[in-house]
Amino acid sequence: MKAREILQQYKExxxxxxxxxxxGLSFKGKKGxxxxxxxxxxxxxxxxxxxxxxEAILQGTNFQGAKGGLQKRWVVxxxxxxxxxxxxxxxxx
Numbered sequence: 001m002k003a004r005e006i007l008q009q010y011k012e013x014x015x016x017x018x019x020x021x022x023x024g025l026s027f028k029g030k031k032g033x034x035x036x037x038x039x040x041x042x043x044x045x046x047x048x049x050x051x052x053x054x055e056a057i058l059q060g061t062n063f064q065g066a067k068g069g070l071q072k073r074w075v076v077x078x079x080x081x082x083x084x085x086x087x088x089x090x091x092x093x
Contacts, residue, residue, distance in 0.1 A: 001021065003025040003026055006020070006025075007027070016041075017041060017043050018042055018045050019044075019045040019046060020047075021046070022043065022046050022047060022048050023047045023049050023051065024049070025051050026051070026052040028055055036055070036056040036057065037056070037057040038056055038058055038061055039059045040059070041061045042061075043061060043062060043063050043066055044064045044065050045067075046067070047066070047067045048063065049069050
């Protein structure tokens, strides 16, 4: 399901989205757009890893049991970066 589909269904009155896959979606909105309102939505058990809720209105939103954190690819990128930085720092010091 895409972010715009969820926002459309929310606009139509749906509030229950338990277990939905929101992985990597963005609810940020574009510059100059109104903030995305997901107040009171039920995302219990949803996969929200890597989801961008920046500037979204989430008052009363339920994330109980949701899976959060970074997507695996970002964890790998961060680990590679840290290994590189460690080696770089050893050469300096």
